[in-house]
Amino acid sequence: MTAALIFENLHRSADEVRQRGLRLAGGLTQLGVEEGDVIALMLRNDPVYLDVIMACRTAGIYYCPINWHFKTEEARYLLQDSGAKVLIIQSDLLASIAPAVPDNLTVLVTDAPAATPRSYEHWLQTQPLYDGPERAPRGHMAYTSGTTGRPKGVRRLPLTPEQLPLLQQLSAEAWGVEPGVRTLMPAPLYHSAPSSMTQQTLQLGDLLVLMPRFEPEQLLALIERHRITTVYLVPIMYVRLLRLPAAVRQRYDLSSVRFVASTGAPCAPEVKRAMLDWWGDVIYETYASSETGMLTVQDPQGARRKPGSVGLPITGAQIKILREDGRECEANEIGIIYGRQPAFSDFTYHNNPEARAKAAHGELATVGDMGYRDEAGYLYVCDRAADMVISGGVNIYPAEIENALLELPEVADCAILGVPDEEYGESLLGLVQPADGLQLEPATLRTYLSQRLANYKVPRDIRLVTALPRDDNGKVAKRKLRDRFWNKH
Numbered sequence: 001m002t003a004a005l006i007f008e009n010l011h012r013s014a015d016e017v018r019q020r021g022l023r024l025a026g027g028l029t030q031l032g033v034e035e036g037d038v039i040a041l042m043l044r045n046d047p048v049y050l051d052v053i054m055a056c057r058t059a060g061i062y063y064c065p066i067n068w069h070f071k072t073e074e075a076r077y078l079l080q081d082s083g084a085k086v087l088i089i090q091s092d093l094l095a096s097i098a099p100a101v102p103d104n105l106t107v108l109v110t111d112a113p114a115a116t117p118r119s120y121e122h123w124l125q126t127q128p129l130y131d132g133p134e135r136a137p138r139g140h141m142a143y144t145s146g147t148t149g150r151p152k153g154v155r156r157l158p159l160t161p162e163q164l165p166l167l168q169q170l171s172a173e174a175w176g177v178e179p180g181v182r183t184l185m186p187a188p189l190y191h192s193a194p195s196s197m198t199q200q201t202l203q204l205g206d207l208l209v210l211m212p213r214f215e216p217e218q219l220l221a222l223i224e225r226h227r228i229t230t231v232y233l234v235p236i237m238y239v240r241l242l243r244l245p246a247a248v249r250q251r252y253d254l255s256s257v258r259f260v261a262s263t264g265a266p267c268a269p270e271v272k273r274a275m276l277d278w279w280g281d282v283i284y285e286t287y288a289s290s291e292t293g294m295l296t297v298q299d300p301q302g303a304r305r306k307p308g309s310v311g312l313p314i315t316g317a318q319i320k321i322l323r324e325d326g327r328e329c330e331a332n333e334i335g336i337i338y339g340r341q342p343a344f345s346d347f348t349y350h351n352n353p354e355a356r357a358k359a360a361h362g363e364l365a366t367v368g369d370m371g372y373r374d375e376a377g378y379l380y381v382c383d384r385a386a387d388m389v390i391s392g393g394v395n396i397y398p399a400e401i402e403n404a405l406l407e408l409p410e411v412a413d414c415a416i417l418g419v420p421d422e423e424y425g426e427s428l429l430g431l432v433q434p435a436d437g438l439q440l441e442p443a444t445l446r447t448y449l450s451q452r453l454a455n456y457k458v459p460r461d462i463r464l465v466t467a468l469p470r471d472d473n474g475k476v477a478k479r480k481l482r483d484r485f486w487n488k489h
Helices: 014-030 048-059 074-082 090-102 118-127 163-175 192-204 216-226 235-242 269-280 300-305 354-361 398-406 442-452 477-485
Strands: 003-009 010-012 040-043 062-065 085-090 107-108 142-144 151-156 182-185 207-209 230-232 257-260 285-289 291-300 318-322 335-339 348-351 369-373 379-384 389-391 392-397 411-420 425-434 461-464
Touching: 010 118, 010 182, 014 048, 014 118, 040 048, 040 074, 040 090, 048 062, 048 192, 048 207, 048 216, 062 142, 090 107, 107 118, 107 142, 118 192, 142 192, 142 300, 142 392, 151 369, 163 192, 163 257, 163 285, 163 477, 182 192, 182 216, 192 207, 192 230, 207 216, 235 269, 269 398, 318 369, 348 354, 379 398, 389 411, 398 411, 398 425, 398 442, 411 477, 425 442, 442 461
Parallel strands: 003 207, 040 062, 040 085, 085 107, 182 207, 182 230, 230 257, 425 461
Antiparallel strands: 003 010, 142 151, 151 348, 285 291, 318 335, 335 369, 369 379, 389 392, 411 425
8 A cells, every 4th residue: 555645736646656666766776776775865845755765665775864954064974974875855955055965976856957967857757667676675764963973873774574563553553654544744754753654654544645844724724625634743833733813723624633643852731731622632642762763652541641741651662761870760760761662673873883882771772861650650751861950969851941931822932951150060041932923021931930840940041032953853952052151161
């Protein structure tokens, strides 16, 4: 089964989606791309992404998505480190990173005129359908920013035949992707979770509706028009949907939705409760990473009983909370989260075995998140270990403060971080991006937080900013923010 595609005014049947993937797989083989090789793509959400997903699965090739916001040096590093043999890119993005493109790299431009040598569409139509041997499916090779140093390429071994049915079960439990699903994808496909969910939808679903970008009211309209059953959303999208006027929110029929999948960032309990009250018991949250895959899911009932939790282990996932000395934590004791998902094959950090070894604890791995499990086994994520602030000997988890701020309709986004402090070692700094057209006062924000949180959690310094930098996974790039304050310490 292959899903059909709708992208704005473009409609492609399942057979067209499949045939384009086979043609791209054949063309890449003609270019000398072999099993286990890597191609890179730098695209906004675009139907060509689906060609790549289908082709790489067929020909056993990895694809390395590059965040289209990247500048020249950021793109240069990924192109060099990944060892990509082909780059598929949009013309304006190519112009912006041209100095980063190696001379020996084959470049195909998706929106180039047919007469130009680099035209992807013209080239694709001249390629043979893939007729090579059956190969183990590959997928994306995501680069995770981490908190220090260069991004790390997460490269997975091929799935074994025993893991394929487990992955299908996991997709159903974590994303609601089952045979016949009708999926709406508004998130950037260069992120790991949207990319993985799209891969599974193409294999199992009836329809994939891909949005060029997230737009709140348009999303509601597409759900109604195409009778969408599964949607991928992240918490900031929830916030923007909830800020639509009541009349707009009530205008659309969302009764077809059975499953809203969310991962990538913690969701404030109040935001999730508001979405449950509006959309009904269809909101699910998964704790996952590019390295470990999906480890837990919090269903709607659990979200009401255990606000703030990311749920229970799924599909045989192993989770341990460990102290720094490697001993396992007691219930409700915060430590570093380690996990393993048997539906996923093991991974390496491309060209960085030292980082892979550092992340390991036996068969388990960590991305540095801190959290705890309660007596019933529910997982709670506090923050990244590197994001934790120690002020005057007290551990402070910025995510708690950020969640409180994001409850305010005047706040579009925010970041809490530790900055040097001669007396306390670190003190809290709040960077707050106001919602469009709305006014904020730092003193008002501090008063609000002091009514919600212990005084030591209230930043002494809150500054208003027009925008916050983001990593390639879409999260606020706290490493870049911290560097501004710590580069001389």
